Amino acid sequence: MTAPAGIGHNGGPSMEPGKLLRTHQWRAAQRALMPNAIPKLVLQMRLKRAAELGMDYKTYAKVRQFSGQDIVGLLFSSNALRILGYDARMPESREEKLQAVRAAQKLALVQPPMSPQAVLLRNPVLDAAGPAPRFTDTWAQARSRIEAVMRDRKLSGAQVLVIGEAPLEQEWMAAGRAAGYLPAGEYFGQAI
Numbered sequence: 001m002t003a004p005a006g007i008g009h010n011g012g013p014s015m016e017p018g019k020l021l022r023t024h025q026w027r028a029a030q031r032a033l034m035p036n037a038i039p040k041l042v043l044q045m046r047l048k049r050a051a052e053l054g055m056d057y058k059t060y061a062k063v064r065q066f067s068g069q070d071i072v073g074l075l076f077s078s079n080a081l082r083i084l085g086y087d088a089r090m091p092e093s094r095e096e097k098l099q100a101v102r103a104a105q106k107l108a109l110v111q112p113p114m115s116p117q118a119v120l121l122r123n124p125v126l127d128a129a130g131p132a133p134r135f136t137d138t139w140a141q142a143r144s145r146i147e148a149v150m151r152d153r154k155l156s157g158a159q160v161l162v163i164g165e166a167p168l169e170q171e172w173m174a175a176g177r178a179a180g181y182l183p184a185g186e187y188f189g190q191a192i
Helices: 019-033 040-052 057-066 092-098 116-122 140-151 167-175 184-186
Strands: 073-077 105-112 128-131 160-164 180-183
Touching: 019 180, 057 180, 073 140, 073 167, 092 128, 105 116, 105 140, 116 128, 116 180, 128 140, 160 167, 160 184, 167 180, 180 184
Parallel strands: 073 105, 073 160, 105 128, 160 180
Antiparallel strands: none
């Protein structure tokens, strides 16, 4: 018999004869400590939260698992909201979807020729708006534009889900250190 494990021992199986049996027993004990399923109450709370955000549970769970935090902000591109041209108004169907969102801030990054102020004025369902990164921006400039909108609302990137439609908008997730990226068609429930 050997002496008990000392300081720094990780509690794993030893390397003495009978290693396979001890390894099996150790792994079985580890699995027994960790539940395989989410408790029912937690699952119910997360289902409710996904509905409050206007998302299906599967998408919400993936984003939450990736970021490790709850989503408290949705960052839309003006393309995703279909805010195009000088009118600066989103279609009624998109506005209704955003009105149903609860307990989350609704942010927008606006492409020229529109101004963030005009978009906010014409779309009161939005909580904040800022200028979108331009194609000519460096990575640092793009990050600065994205983080400025979140910082003004006291949000960290890990709490915000980016919803976009154009291919370059997917990079906003990494630039803003966001919780995830979701194509607008998935969020608004239609194919792009």
